[in-house]
C-alpha cells in the first residue's frame with residue numbers, strides 16, 4: 668500500500684483528528700501502521716449530540732487496541748453551528764497539538780469531499796482560491812501544520828480499510844441533513860454519473876497549483892511594485908493587482924472579502940478616492956494607502972470594509 672505520510676519528515680510526531688466516522692478511523696489505522704509510536708489521536712466533543720461521548724469512547728477503544736494515545740477534547744460552540752463547530756474544532760486541535768509537541772495534525776478529508784467542495788464553491792461563484800478547495804496542507808498554528816494525507820483516496824477505499832480491520836464506525840447524521848449544502852452536493856454527485864469525483868478532485872488540485880503559483884508571483888512582484896504604503900498597478904493583470912492590494916491592506920490589518928476588494932479597485936481605477944475599513948486609498952498613477960480619519964461620533968460606519976473580517980476566500 669502507498670505510504671500516506673511520505674511528505675512528513677521521518678521523526679515528526681503526528682496528531683490524528685478522529686471523529687469516529689469511517690474516513691478518520693481509516694486515517695488512524697493507516698497512520699498508526701505507517702508511523703508506529705509517532706501518532707496520537709484526538710476526538711473533539713462539541714457537546715452538540717448526545718451520542719458524541721459514546722462515539723469518542725469507541726474511538727478510544729480502537730486507539731487502545733492500536734497502542735495509540737487518545738484524548739477527548741471538549742469544546743463549546745459559538746455562532747452558526749456548522750461553521751462554529753469547525754472553528755472550535757480546529758482551535759482545540761491546535762491547542763492539543765501544542766500541548767503534546769505534535770508538529771502536524773492530520774484530518775481525513777478525501778477526494779469525494781474535495782469534489783463536493785468544488786461543486787459547492789462553483790455554485791457560489793467562488794474565485795480561484797475557493798476553487799482550489801481543501802488544501803493538502805496549511806498552517807494550523809505557529810509550528811503546527813494541518814495535513815490531509817488521504818486527499819487522493821476515495822471514500823469507498825477508506826471504508827474498505829475500516830471494514831478489513833473489523834471496526835464498526837459511527838454514522839454522522841449531518842451527512843444526510845438537508846440544511847447543509849454538502850448534503851445536496853453529495854446527492855447531486857450520486858445522481859449524475861458523469862460528475863466524476865476523481866476528475867473534479869483533479870481539477871481542484873490543478874487550481875490549487877495555479878493559486879500557489881500566482882501567490883508566489885505576487886510575492887516577488889511586491890518588491891517591485893509596493894514601496895511603503897504605495898502601489899504601482901500600471902500595466903498589471905487585474906488578478907495581480909488584486910493580490911498586491913490584498914498584501915498592502917493586510918499590513919493595515921484589513922482582510923476584505925472579494926466584492927469589497929473589487930469595489931475598492933474599481934473606484935481607484937476610475938480615479939476616485941476609496942475607503943475600506945480604517946484605510947483610505949488615493950488614486951493616481953501610483954495608489955497611496957493611509958489610515959482613514961477617525962469616525963465622527965455617531966457617524967456612519969466606514970464604507971466597504973472591516974478592520975477584522977473573514978479572509979477573502981474560505982480557508983479549508
Ligand SMILES: Nc1ncnc2c1ncn2[C@@H]1O[C@H](COP(=O)(O)OP(=O)(O)OP(=O)(O)O)[C@@H](O)[C@H]1O
Nearest residue numbers: 684685686690691709710711753773774775776849
Ligand atoms: N469531532 C471530531 N473530532 C475529531 N476530528 C474530527 C471531528 N469532526 C471532524 N473531524 C476531522 O475532520 C475531518 C473532516 O470532517 P468533516 O467533513 O465533518 O469536517 P469539516 O472540515 O467541517 O468539513 P465540512 O466543510 O464538510 O463541514 C474528519 O475526517 C476528521 O479527520
